Amino acid sequence: MYKYFLRxxxxxxxxxxxxxxxxxxxxxxxxxxxPTGDHGWTYQHDEGxxxxxxxxxxxxxxxxxxxxxxxxxVIRQLAQSGHDLIFTTSFGYMDPTNKVAKDFPNVKxxxxxxxxxxxxxxxxxxxxxxxxxxxxxxxxxxxxxxxxIGYIASFPIPEVIRGINAMTLxxxxxxxxxxxxxxxVFTWYDPGKESEAAQALIDQGAxxxxxxxxxxxxxxxxxxxxxxxxxxxxxxxxxxxxxxLTSIIDDWAPxxxxxxxxxxxGTWKQQDTWHGLKEGMVAxxxxxxxxxSGLVKEVEKLQKDLASGKxxxxxxxxxxxxxxxxVAEGKxxxxxxxxxxxxxxxxxxxxxxx
Amino acid sequence: xxxIERRDETSNLIYFLTPVLAIFLTLVTGAIIxxxxxxxxxxxxxxxxxxxxxxxxxxxxxxxxxxPLCLIAIGLSFCFKSNNWNIGAExxxxxxxxxxxxxxxxxxxxxxxxxxxxxILAGAIGGMIFAMIPAILKIYFNTNEILxxxxxxxxxxxxxxxxVVGPWSNPEGxxxxxxxxxxxxxxxxxxxxxxxxxxxxxxxxxxxxxxxxILFKTYLGFQIKVSGLSLKTAKYAGFKGKTxxxxxxxxxxxxxxxxxxxxxxxxxxxxxxxxxxxYGFTAIIVAFLGRLNPIGIVFASLIVAxxxxxxxxxxxxxxxxxxxxxxxxxxxLFFLLASDFLLxxxxxxxxxxxxxx
Numbered sequence: 174m175y176k177y178f179l180r181x182x183x184x185x186x187x188x189x190x191x192x193x194x195x196x197x198x199x200x201x202x203x204x205x206x207x208p209t210g211d212h213g214w215t216y217q218h219d220e221g222x223x224x225x226x227x228x229x230x231x232x233x234x235x236x237x238x239x240x241x242x243x244x245x246x247v248i249r250q251l252a253q254s255g256h257d258l259i260f261t262t263s264f265g266y267m268d269p270t271n272k273v274a275k276d277f278p279n280v281k282x283x284x285x286x287x288x289x290x291x292x293x294x295x296x297x298x299x300x301x302x303x304x305x306x307x308x309x310x311x312x313x314x315x316x317x318x319x320x321x322i323g324y325i326a327s328f329p330i331p332e333v334i335r336g337i338n339a340m341t342l343x344x345x346x347x348x349x350x351x352x353x354x355x356x357x358v359f360t361w362y363d364p365g366k367e368s369e370a371a372q373a374l375i376d377q378g379a380x381x382x383x384x385x386x387x388x389x390x391x392x393x394x395x396x397x398x399x400x401x402x403x404x405x406x407x408x409x410x411x412x413x414x415x416x417x418l419t420s421i422i423d424d425w426a427p428x429x430x431x432x433x434x435x436x437x438x439g440t441w442k443q444q445d446t447w448h449g450l451k452e453g454m455v456a457x458x459x460x461x462x463x464x465x466s467g468l469v470k471e472v473e474k475l476q477k478d479l480a481s482g483k484x485x486x487x488x489x490x491x492x493x494x495x496x497x498x499x500v501a502e503g504k505x506x507x508x509x510x511x512x513x514x515x516x517x518x519x520x521x522x523x524x525x526x527x
Numbered sequence: 528x529x530x531i532e533r534r535d536e537t538s539n540l541i542y543f544l545t546p547v548l549a550i551f552l553t554l555v556t557g558a559i560i561x562x563x564x565x566x567x568x569x570x571x572x573x574x575x576x577x578x579x580x581x582x583x584x585x586x587x588x589x590x591x592x593x594x595p596l597c598l599i600a601i602g603l604s605f606c607f608k609s610n611n612w613n614i615g616a617e618x619x620x621x622x623x624x625x626x627x628x629x630x631x632x633x634x635x636x637x638x639x640x641x642x643x644x645x646x647i648l649a650g651a652i653g654g655m656i657f658a659m660i661p662a663i664l665k666i667y668f669n670t671n672e673i674l675x676x677x678x679x680x681x682x683x684x685x686x687x688x689x690x691v692v693g694p695w696s697n698p699e700g701x702x703x704x705x706x707x708x709x710x711x712x713x714x715x716x717x718x719x720x721x722x723x724x725x726x727x728x729x730x731x732x733x734x735x736x737x738x739x740x741i742l743f744k745t746y747l748g749f750q751i752k753v754s755g756l757s758l759k760t761a762k763y764a765g766f767k768g769k770t771x772x773x774x775x776x777x778x779x780x781x782x783x784x785x786x787x788x789x790x791x792x793x794x795x796x797x798x799x800x801x802x803x804x805x806y807g808f809t810a811i812i813v814a815f816l817g818r819l820n821p822i823g824i825v826f827a828s829l830i831v832a833x834x835x836x837x838x839x840x841x842x843x844x845x846x847x848x849x850x851x852x853x854x855x856x857x858x859x860l861f862f863l864l865a866s867d868f869l870l871x872x873x874x875x876x877x878x879x880x881x882x883x884x
Contacts, residue, residue: 202843235842237849241801242794245723246588247839253584254843264703265801276721288701328692330702359688359704515702527693 199437201225201429202251203234204244206263207362212407213387214361214423218262218285220407221425225433240265245272252277258436260429261285271295281436286332288512293443298428301449302332303339303511304479305421307486308457308472309403310343312418313381314351315468316401317344323374324355325367325384325391329525331514333385338518339486340383345520353521354379364390375400392417408458420458427453447508450480487511492519530875537870545870546816546823549862550830556858557851566845574844575837575855587722589832591794595620595786595803597828598731599810601738602782604819605775608742609751610758613776615661615676616783617807619654621683623784624791625690626653628798631713631791632695632706642712647730647788654784655777657683662776666769672776680807684800691798705799715793727789734782739821751775783807812860831856 203222207215219234226232233256238247244266251259252273258281261270267287274282274292282295290297313322322344326333337353344351354377356370368390371382375398382395382402389412395402396413404410404420428448435441448454457476460469478484487506491499493516500506517525557575558568579585599616606613627650634642661675688704697707715725742748750771754761761768790802813831817824838852 233843233846235839235849238839239801239804240799241804242591242790243804243835243839245794246591246836247843249584250839250843265705265799268708268796328702328704330704359692513701 198231198255200231200233200256201433201436202256202259203232204238204247204251204259204261204263204266205234205236206238206240206265207387208236209234212389212409212412214406215262217407217423218260218425221429222260224426225429228430228434230433230437238266245269248273248282249276252280257281258283258433258441281441283432290443290445296432296444296446298446298448299332300423300425300454301447302421302423302455303335303486304449305455305457306336306339307343307479307484308476309383309419309421310340310345311347311472311475312403312464312468313340313383313401314344314346314348315471316418316464317348317351317381319378319380320348320350320352321374321378322351322353322381322383323371323377323379324353325370325374325382325386326355326357327361327385328359329357329515329527331512334517334525335511335514336385337521338514341518341520342487342491351520355521355523357526358386360386362387364388367391368394371395372398389413404458410458410461415463417458418461418464422456422458424453424456450476451482493517494519494521528877530877531872532875534871534873541870543818543820543823545866546818546827546863548866549816549859552862552866553855553858556862557855560851560854561847564847566847571841571845571847574841574847575851576833578844579833579836579840583719584722585836587719587724588836589829590728591723591725592835593828593832594727594731594793595790595806596810596813596831597825598734598786598789599783599807600813600817600824600828601731601734601821602779603810603814604738604817604821604824605742605751605778607755607814608819609754609771609775611662611665611772611775612673613658613661613676613779614673614811615658615678615680615807616779616810617803617805618676618680618683619657619780619783620787620790620803620807621680621687622657622787623650623654623780624787624798624802625683625687626650627784627788628706628709628791629690629695631709632798634710634713635707636710638710638712640712642710643715643792646713646792647785650784650788651781652784654787655781658776658780658783659773662773666772687798687802688800691800695798697797706797708797709792713792714796715789723794725789725793727793730785730789734785735821735825742821747771747774783810786810809856812856816859816863830859834859 205215205218209219210216222232222234235247238244240263248261248269260283262285264286267284267289270282270284271289271291274295278294284297286299287297324337341353354374356373358366358370360366367386367388371391371394374382380400382391382400384391384405389409392402392404392409392413396416401418402413402416404417406423408420408422410417485505487500489500489504490502493499558572561568561571580589603613603616627646630646630649660679661672664670664675665672691706692704695706697705715727718724750766791798795802809831813824813827817827834852834855838849841847842849
């Protein structure tokens, strides 16, 4: 008994010692909006975290942090408990991240997909997912028989509209007759809603299903209905092996490793990062051989050209739905225009919800 | 044969001690679970229940988290005590938030002492009106209030979705589903610089006091109590059942509405889709854990709030899965209900031969 208490006392003391010394070691914290799971947005961020860990840097994560009042506390706790760099991986963490950053000038913060950098220790980063959408559009335009492309969209933010437009433009280039039909589900993750949306689009004649949502429901519905589909955020091939032509993969690992090392070595600087195929933040899962080797080669070439800058997702002439010229012939849309994109291009059906 | 029979008498002291017992059993079981998951049980429990409140910031966060839970649970206790099963506090909270947030946006960039009280009042009224729907349907059409109030949760959440995506979205916010940040005059004052604890706690404490007075010192409180114990007796005594149903729902809705408006004018500062991490449902646990007693609810809300904070710290320090927090909440309720059962009933082990029924 006596021994037991001594041991207990010793472990408590050790524990206290540990928490005091916690500051000595360089640590990186991650805040996730969902569970780490086995696919999708948060899963990919966690893969990035594992890469940082593999590079010999200690990491911590907190999953399923609601984007409400709780986010600020979690971010602050990470900062307080000796984390030197903190990645907040959802748009809804924008204000809490900036708020905590103000109180911890020595801690570095990286906020994904946001636009506020109110303090010098806050960076933002996002990926040019639209480049991947261009590739999907090319495949969709070639593969569709009904000339109707179904698109499950989450929220009418520039990011999502940019994806719809990039896809539509690329599809039109190879097949001028295509129409893009959209269902807005107003969620990032809701298997029920997403599968209903996929079914509705298939019922309206779509033989290609594309999603800007996180669950595997749409590709599974597509598999069942025997139409083509594309995976989102991570390789979803195993959920619909016949139907999926490829998946757009968010690969945060190189960025997370680079920034973590920079923060550790003291070379970290505030920046606004927007990486794409070139840097590898956007990657493509293996192409389904069902689309034929000719098309695969075409897409691989386009992928190379987009990465090298020889091709651009938004090359003029681009018209909006009413036929107004958005980008003149021979010009490409600049980043400012892309960042604030809020109108559909010609060929997209319906209105942006307001 | 095993026979279950009602006990003739139950001790009042034990009735109020069983929540403590439930918490104790939860801790023990929690330690076992931690052990099975491969964590050091004592260390895990320390990170879960002590570390989160070991500094001022943590204590303030505990109160920030407990405030809406306490408010909603106080309101719910009126309903539950009188046998009205309002499960839709989450919806009433959301609707209160919508109405209060609407007023806050209406007064965007207005200065004036009247702005905040107006918003709070609007939130309370919003929640109240939303809670009257299941009450009125129950009174006049004999509908099941559990179902109606629960389904209205989705109605209010979808309405909030619509508003923050569409008409109320921030004009400078690139169509992201959120409103503008409210102006300073629309925010609950922060009590201490650097902490998040806000004046909403006074609203909660005042409600606790008011609830105590109403429940224990007024005729209405007596009516509620009698109806809860026996509806037939209440009818026999000539209590106006319909008015009371409406009244308890109104109180409950107003409290939930206040909680909603407290969140958006307190720590959040704007309307978006996630104004509540299901406080309205968690508050049901709080209400029962607190024995539907105002003082009990204060303690219960603190304990349940602590399970949230604990789940976060345990994850940060030990990478314990975050869902252990929910496991703890579930265990507390389970042990409470189980010990209640044993409190009110006794299990008799009868020999097979003695079985005479």
